[in-house]
Amino acid sequence: MISTQHEALHRVFRDNPELCTSVFKVLDIPFPSPTEVAVVDTDLTEIKPIERRADTIMMFTSLEGQHAVITESQSKPDDRKTAAWAHYISHVHVKFGCPVTLLVICQDEATAGWAALPKTIGLPDWPTLSIRAVVVGPHNIPVIDDLAEAVNDVVLTMFSALTHARSKEVAAILEVLADALDTTDTTSAGHIAEQTEVGLGNTDARRIWRDLMATKTYRYQSEYAQLLRAEGEAKGRAEGKAEGKAEGEAVGEAKALLRMLDRRGVVVPDVVRERILSCTDTTVIDTWIDRAVHATSLSDIFGIDDEQPEQG
CATH class of the missing domain: 3.40.1350 (Trna Endonuclease; Chain: A, domain 1)
Incomplete structure (x- = not known):
């Protein structure tokens, strides 16, 4: 697959x-x-x-x-x-x-x-x-960890991060990439931020990137990162418990997914919208978000022909 x-x-x-x-x-x-x-x-x-x-x-x-x-x-x-x-x-x-x-x-x-x-x-x-x-790959694509160099070519810097996703140098690359994206237009920067998230795959590097998006304030931040941080922090403060924060993160990710689908012109029936918003498993929602990056229909995300996502 x-x-x-x-x-x-x-x-x-x-x-x-x-x-x-x-x-x-x-x-x-x-x-x-x-x-x-x-x-x-x-x-x-x-x-x-x-x-x-x-x-x-x-x-x-x-x-x-x-x-x-x-x-x-x-x-x-x-x-x-x-x-x-x-x-x-x-x-x-x-x-x-x-x-x-x-x-x-x-x-x-x-x-x-x-x-x-x-x-x-x-x-x-x-x-x-x-x-x-x-x-x-990591053997011949340079480690770009200098901000001036990153600003000069943000796309190559993103590619440096993707090819070095399993290298110890990736944290430094992601730091300068995050700062470099703040110097370009928000639309392009937001798109590159999403591509970085997906391209890093299920690696520690992706968690580093998510932490950067969730803990720092960048004007280009994707709606996903902003909602994840806002909903997670708000729910965590309200309940003061780990489970409250986790639930807030799930709600934030679900809302971000719906907004991503709306931007891509994917029609989401009410019954599907309700299922997405009621999902409390962030791992499941993360998978849906990954698929939504290039999705043109609900079947691209949920892997089915009808409009019923799998339960989370």
């Missing part, structure tokens, strides 16, 4: 195309300066056979022509990817008639080391096809 963290690691390029140029620059890999960037259909399925769907495919147009970049999020070594990646590359090359680069994003060095190895098809000493991906 594809996780929301998996989605965030490649969608960050789709939502912030300039990140691709920044990453290639960091890796000292020449890449044409784009005059236009477009996200293209990721469905690479043929008429009948096995379905093949890449994570993200972007088309960069420059004075030198077009160049496709296939972006894949990889959480662990998987030798089955050799066939899948070979299909993606050849299909995109034939379909668009342009050079193709495979960019693989990893959050740990073991997976990055595996992904960086040439993937071959054919005889061991005479491969018919060899795949060499551009691999990014």
